[in-house]
Amino acid sequence: MTVSLTYIILPISGCDASVLLDPTPTIDSEKFAGANNNSARGFEVIDQIKEEVDKVCGRAVVSCADILAVAARDSVVALGGPWWNVRLGRRDSTTASRTTANTDLPAPFMDLNALTSTFQKQGLDAKDLVVLSGGHTLGFAQCFTFKDRAHNDSNIHPKFAKKLQSLCPRTKSESDSNLAKLDPTSTRFDTLYYKNLLKQKGLLGSDQALFGGGNTDELVRTYSEDANTFWKDFAKSMVKMGNIKPLTGNIGQVRHNCRRAN
Template identity: 40%
Template sequence: MRNVSVRCILICVVLSSLSCVRSDLELGFYDKSCPTAEKMIFGYVKRHVPNAPSLAAALLRMHFHDCFVRGCDGSVLINSTRKHQAEKSALPNQSLRGFDFLDRVKSLVEAECPGVVSCADIIALVARDSVVAIGGPYWNVPTGRRDGLISRSSEASKELPAPTFDFTALRSSFSSKGLNLKDLVVLSGAHTIGVSHCRSFSNRLYNFTGKGDEDPSLDSFYAADLRKNKCKTPKDTTTIVEMDPGSFRTFDLGYYKHLLQRRGLFRSDAALATDAATKSAIIQLVNSPMEVFFKEFGLSMEKMGRIEVKTGSAGEIRKNCAVINV
């Protein structure tokens, strides 16, 4: 009987200690510790992003790239050093931009509440607020994330889904992060406000199978137009192309309509229409009011924002988003 009691006490102690280490994200996490934080962040985004609307896509992409490597922990913001290559150095992240914008937001918040608001939370809030600022959907952003202490280029190269992925690879990548096919479809909708460099898809235009051919899944008229007016050579590394031609600054259903016309820019975009379930989901979105897409996108963004988060006493609250605290 005494042994049972001792075991019960030990279990209670262990559970109690775990509850101190881990806690859930929550809405209004900073209401007491930094009550003006979210308002300040939204105000800054609202003032500046409408003047540079392409930033919305960049900041949304930053959040995605952060969450897919070691979870949503701000590790994508850490600078490389002479001895260590951080996530920023990985090829998929070399085209990320908006780091200076996030640094300015962090400085603003630090001036008000030093050492309180994490860079990981700032990324998540800025991504949502920048989409709202250009007329896109609003979604809840529970906060309480802490910043990670590890950032490795090799992990970013391995974990981030590539624009060359087929459906099987995409499904596996998203599934490994706890995201289902519905999440895959609606989160891909972020491409409605994006742009890409030719190098990310030029093989679909010039050398898809290594024989100088184009990708047969790409609409031939669209491919010809891209070769003539945009990506004029296979080695073009500077030209940018709209992911959603005609409305790339508007958060709408245009991206999905292009997919159904076989005009998705990446192979990974086109792949969504090769599976019966995801193609059906695309058709359903296109035939539904815009509010349906907005709602579903918001739900999947909130879900993505919880991937492998660090809370409680894990990680740290970085003073400078680019540098781990000394």
């Protein structure tokens, strides 16, 4: 349960819970944006937490956005990672935007420049990019997200490429949802993700882009050698990411059901 929780929450531990909204005639659900479709999962776990929290409080006082932010932190702690203080008081959106999700979320095929500018648009710098990508110390990715890299990239360890090619053949689209671990110790919040980048064993193009002669190489090396610095910086950047344009005051609402606006 903890593990599946982590997989949904970490990548989306944003700020207004818009990703949780199901489609309606007026909600263009972000669940179907390119980066989320058939990928974001575990929504039923959030429903369960929300129900329990509301039961204890007697009514809906804790937003789905705050629940996501706390659950992301607690999942990381449960898998052996750092703790951080989550500032609370976010409110939930009443709308969603699949278009914005499509334009703003980074893609696994991006190079370092594209990744940097995608993060920059959200007020996150290159250090945030490198350390938050360390979230890929957990979880899985589907074949179609690394197929091109497995077959065509040159900055990939040959044996690793071979393994991926057999899991993810070039021409067989029925294999497109086969899963590979983003890091061999995919249920442990450790530094193996970075150690593997040094060996050209990053699973996604966007992972390996962080170590390949660009200006983030040094930081990757640091995190690969120093778990404490990785933890400290990860915690700091999670707080920063979790505070991107939160809805507060009278803006937005506290949803009764995380899947629908009130």
